[in-house]
Amino acid sequence: MAATRRRTGASGRRRWPRRVLVTLLFVLVLLVGYGAGLYFWADQRLRTTEAFGDDSDRPTGGKGTDWLLVGSDSRADLTPEQRKQLHVGNDGGLNTDTIMILHYGDSGPYLVSIPRDSYVPIPGHGRGKINSAYSMGGAKLLTRTVEQATGLRLDHYAEISFLGLVDVVDSIGGVRICVPDGGLRDEKSGADFDAGCQDMDGVQALQYARARYSDPQGDLGRVKRQRQLVDAIADKALGPSVALPPWKLIPFVRTTLDALTVDPGTGVGALASMGLKVRDLAGTATVPVASEPYVPGAGDVVEWDRDKARRLFTALKDDTAIPTFDSK
Known part of the structure; x- marks a missing residue:
């Protein structure tokens, strides 16, 4: 036995x-x-929109992958109470509050902010602020304007609205943002933050990212906070507290998909790859600015430093390291 x-x-x-x-x-x-x-x-x-025009009118492709990431200022889906809470007013127009190019390939990933007041040629409409291209001709005109101004051929398009951003941040339990010395207060955006690292919910994150009127750098200061918020969302969403438990991951994925609009050629796999790249940025930059003049009929605008901007976009197209000016 x-x-x-x-x-x-x-x-x-x-x-x-x-x-x-x-x-x-x-x-x-x-x-x-x-x-x-x-x-x-x-x-x-996934919700899609036709974002690119005929190939005959587009730049030649470069190396690597280029995304146009857009935050629209649409108030169409907001109730009066939500508009008041989010401090977005009642403007019926539809412009782009945030415009960024994400590039990755053998070099990068790099996230490049385009100031919304950039004064550029808008095909068929003369010169104007780049953020107005969307209201004139939707995503197609915006991508065409960006491609002609930068010389880059965009591969993907992704757009999110005010409310969509709030919902995404709330779906991951808020984000951790470090506010620089001096704090940030902006009556128009609703921002009221002391200096230091702090947790922000969706409404607070939107207020922080949209503030510009009390910032001496104006729109240029805002684009830095927008990049900071994108980085914070990616870091939290791809961390183990959200990405591993299905009861956390699925609500986040559902909320993100409901908040996004992409071009028909962009699928979930491309979005997942983009999210991973945003979390591991090699550098960030803002298109170099030469001046901020007042233009009758357009108001205060941003004029690019043409030589530096050309060097930046050439580096992106050639998939090489971006110049060091204003990089992260």
């Missing part, structure tokens, strides 16, 4: 690696099935 027990024990020990292997394979199958199901569900949920 003892010998039998020893044989059984030895056999059990020999079977133990097989049991572990079978268990691991079973878990892997469940994870693959879960992932595939989530991927299919997410891909079907």
